[in-house]
Amino acid sequence: MRDVDTLSLTWRALTLDDAPALARLWAAAEAADDTGENYDADDVAEELGAPLLDLARDTIGVFGPDGEFVAWGGLRGGPAQISDVHRVWADGTVLPAARGRGIGRELLGRQLARARELHLERHPQAPGQFCVAGYDKVESRTALFRAAGFEPVRWWYDMHRDLTAPLPELPPMPAGLRLEPYAPERDEAVRLAHGEAFAGHWGSTPPDRERWGHWYTGAQAFRPEHSLLVLAGDEVVGYLLTYYYTADHEATGVREAWVGQIGVRPAWRRRGLGVQLLGSALSVFRDAGYGRVGLNVDTDNSTGALGLYQRLGFEVARPSITWATALG
Template identity: 40%
Template sequence: MELVWRPLTTADIPAVTALYNAAEAVDDTGELLSEEDFAQSFGKADLPLGSVGAFAGSSLAAYGLVEPRDDPSLVHRVRLDGMVHPDFRRQGIGSSLMPRMVAQARSLHLAAHPALPLVASTMVESRSTGHLALVSSLGFTADRHFHEMEVPLGESLAQVPMPAGYEIVPFSAANPDEVRLVVNAAFAQHWGSTARTPEEFAASFTDSKRFVPSTSYLALDSASGAVIGFVLSRYYPAVEEMTGVRELWIGDLGTLEEHRGRGVASALLSWTLARGREQGYHRAGLSVDTANSTGALGVYERTGFKVARTWIDYGLPVDLG
């Protein structure tokens, strides 16, 4: 079988979405995406230099997207997202796709951050044996594990009161840039995290169609009125359209280090879940680094979240010589 490899364009979004969802029907990773979701990813990508499609005639056999970071520090960890259509698997296409994406990551990295080391990374769902075998054969190693957790938003939700000295307000009550700086500070010590620029924060939240400000809340220090904690939520229509389940996705949750250990995060999350139930959501979901040193996993478990699946972040240091 002869394949034609070329960069993707926005005209390929329907084909990429169809391929992705055909693969999801087989792989059952729980990640459901629409054309609108891919349009957002394509909008952030350098398609001529950071994308690739493998075409068998008029059929898209595989695709890849390369996602550099705007403002990396210490190490530039570039994400590789790719998929081979189930009808074209076990023909060596993945073994050709991944090196192409690594090469693109290297070129984009050298153009933007040549002084930093580069790691090409890709997320693999822990039950995807073929994907696990592929990345291992190419020299990628498992760097981190992330639990994807869920909780049904029923009457049995845990109710955690906010401790004295703090209050909860809607996201709209604060300046978004103040929230961005608090988010950056709260995640400063998290593995793989980099400070979000105003543009990145806007793309992820304030300007994103997936951001749900009506179910996003802030914790304030009552004495100063300063933002010290946050829950920033998202909603993905494709999940409800394909499963019938309306899911509130907890995109970011955190508190500043000096306010941890007092129950602020648990109370803020509990409040958000209750409001989500009132707004018609059936369940909430989130992702957590299993090695997170702030005790986040315990916060989620106490609020009723259970592990639904586990993702592994595989990394490959790239030679820049």
């Protein structure tokens, strides 16, 4: 098909009022792409209200004559503090019926131009990368990234475990340590433990209080009652944070517990605490009525997380790739 006549479309920045219509676009894309990600209007509003997201400069909506979304794009310019590379992340999608007409290519080009601006504004002294993610099965997205000169740089798995299957028997907790439910009064200690546990992991930067409060324990999907901590006295040495997404449940009919973060501080590793956290969480989830548990893992994770999840019965559901091109 020939390139779309962009004069027939309206391109503008998003506002919070666009959340319901954007949720409809994402639902239409998910029906075609089957990525396992479902959002309702409240979820979309939470995404659009993210810290450091400048809606006027970092989002693009593409609208047809009827006022409905044809495509959208958004950028995350990264935190104020970085460890090595300044990564600007892009997301976006095109309505399935409008694909193949050059809209995605135009959208990605505009995002790349804005990403270069963000890099110069925030971290011009550091190497810069423009990163996008795509599930292997969405071939049109992969083809777009390849044609734009992106290279694959990281591989990930979404993994699932059926909670109707037998659960593992766990060894005793190491002496001097105990497992407890997440408690709000320990939230700051958990934030700091997470930053320490993921220091040096690819693409990870320690979340500040604002990001932590929006995306982690302040997220509307966070389930504190189904999250766990490992304590040494009053010190948080390990943690597992759980999320439940209503839109996923409504779309699939499966009540899934999503393990968003699991970590052990480096000084406390090699004591089986990852097994204790995740193995104990499986029992918590089943007792709470969940039918399945899911998580995402970097296949090159240096702590051996992939092997741990496989030993506990997790299976690969969907592979995905991070693609990147240099900024500068």
